[in-house]
Amino acid sequence: REEDLRGVQVAITPGAPERCEKIAGFIGPFQVLAFHREFKSVLASGKNGRVLVVSSGIGGASLSIMVEELARLGIKVFLRIGTCGAIQEEILVGDLVISEGAVRMDGVSCHYAPLAYPACADFGLVQCLKRACEDLQYRYHMGITCSSATFYPGQERYDTFTGYVLRELQGSLEEWRQLRVLNYEMEVATLLTVARVFGLRAGALCGVLVNRLQEENVSPEVVEKVEVRLAQVAGRTAELILDSLRGKDDVS
Numbered sequence: 001r002e003e004d005l006r007g008v009q010v011a012i013t014p015g016a017p018e019r020c021e022k023i024a025g026f027i028g029p030f031q032v033l034a035f036h037r038e039f040k041s042v043l044a045s046g047k048n049g050r051v052l053v054v055s056s057g058i059g060g061a062s063l064s065i066m067v068e069e070l071a072r073l074g075i076k077v078f079l080r081i082g083t084c085g086a087i088q089e090e091i092l093v094g095d096l097v098i099s100e101g102a103v104r105m106d107g108v109s110c111h112y113a114p115l116a117y118p119a120c121a122d123f124g125l126v127q128c129l130k131r132a133c134e135d136l137q138y139r140y141h142m143g144i145t146c147s148s149a150t151f152y153p154g155q156e157r158y159d160t161f162t163g164y165v166l167r168e169l170q171g172s173l174e175e176w177r178q179l180r181v182l183n184y185e186m187e188v189a190t191l192l193t194v195a196r197v198f199g200l201r202a203g204a205l206c207g208v209l210v211n212r213l214q215e216e217n218v219s220p221e222v223v224e225k226v227e228v229r230l231a232q233v234a235g236r237t238a239e240l241i242l243d244s245l246r247g248k249d250d251v252s
Contacts, residue, residue: 002073004033004043010051010077010241011070012234013063015187017055019227023081024053026235038062048242059149060108060190067194077201077241079125081234083226084145084185084206085155087177091208093222096138096233097182098129099145099204102189107149109193119147119192124244125203125237132236138229143182145206147189155184159216173212183208205233 012023017040024030027044030053034041038057043050052075056063067078084097091097102119104110109119126142133140148154153165156173173184188204195202207226209218 001033005052005073005075007074008043008050008052009075009245010049010079010238011075012051012053012079012081012238013056013066013191014053014081014230015056015058019081019231020053020055022227023231023234024051026231027051027053027238039066046239046242048239048246051238051242056187059186060106060147063187063190064108064112064194067191067198067200071198071200075200077125078191078195078203079234079237079241080188080191080202080204081230082185082187082204082206083209083223083230084183085210085212086183086208087173087212088141088180088182089211089213091141091182091211092139093208093211094139094225094229095208096133096140096229097145097206097208098126098133098140098142099188099192099206100126100142101144102192103144103146103176103181104189104193105149105154106147106186106189108190112194112197117193119189120196121192121203122195122201125201125241128237128240128244129203129205129233131240132233135236136232138233141182143180145188145204146176146181146184148184148186151186155212157216177213184212205230205237
């Protein structure tokens with residue numbers, strides 16, 4: 001309801017609904033507002049303000065719906081929290097990736113801006129994420145993320161039903177690696193593009209579940225470790241963002 005979000009400016013957006021409470025718990029006391037389809041909304045109360053944690057599901061299409069509707073309700077800052085596969089040798093499982101920009105293979109952002117339009121993160125949010133990672137002493141990397149519309153062929157996975165990837169996508173992982181892209185995921189480019197077009201602020205943090213150059217399988221223990229790290233960094237970043245909105249720190 002609109003009255004529940006009056007005065008709330010910041011939204012943290014994981015993909016999975018089950019991650020919402022975990023993230024909210026690192027911000028402060030929280031209450032579940034609604035849960036419909038993939039969208040679960042949890043309102044957390046931090047020391048310097050309230051933060052909405054809302055899941056977006058898988059991929060850019062549902063995320064774009066979420067941004068459209070939350071923007072109308074007054075949300076001005078969006079922080080994407082998710083998992084990814086790394087494609088650079090130096091990035092380890094459990095590391096965090098702060099997206100400074102994204103390759104727009106998401107299949108959604110082209111409905112908001114031509115492909116020549118860059119998907120860029122808000123500089124102030126990048127700095128907040130960097131500081132949060134350093135405060136919590138977690139290894140992190142900053143750079144370009146590739147957002148794919150699909151989980152399997154678009155990220156050049158061959159462990160599929162047919163084992164076939166279209167010729168135009170064969171070798172794409174190595175090409176992005178050579179171009180110093182850090183990781184694959186499915187939503188960041190949509191968020192960064194739509195937010196820029198709307199005049200909003202957006203940033204993104206991904207936890208590395210697997211290094212695609214070494215392994216394709218993910219263990220439950222790694223998932224749990226990465227989800228906790230993401231939630232902790234999200235909570236600390238939310239605190240820094242709220243401080244900046246109150247004028248306590250110059251990170252805008």
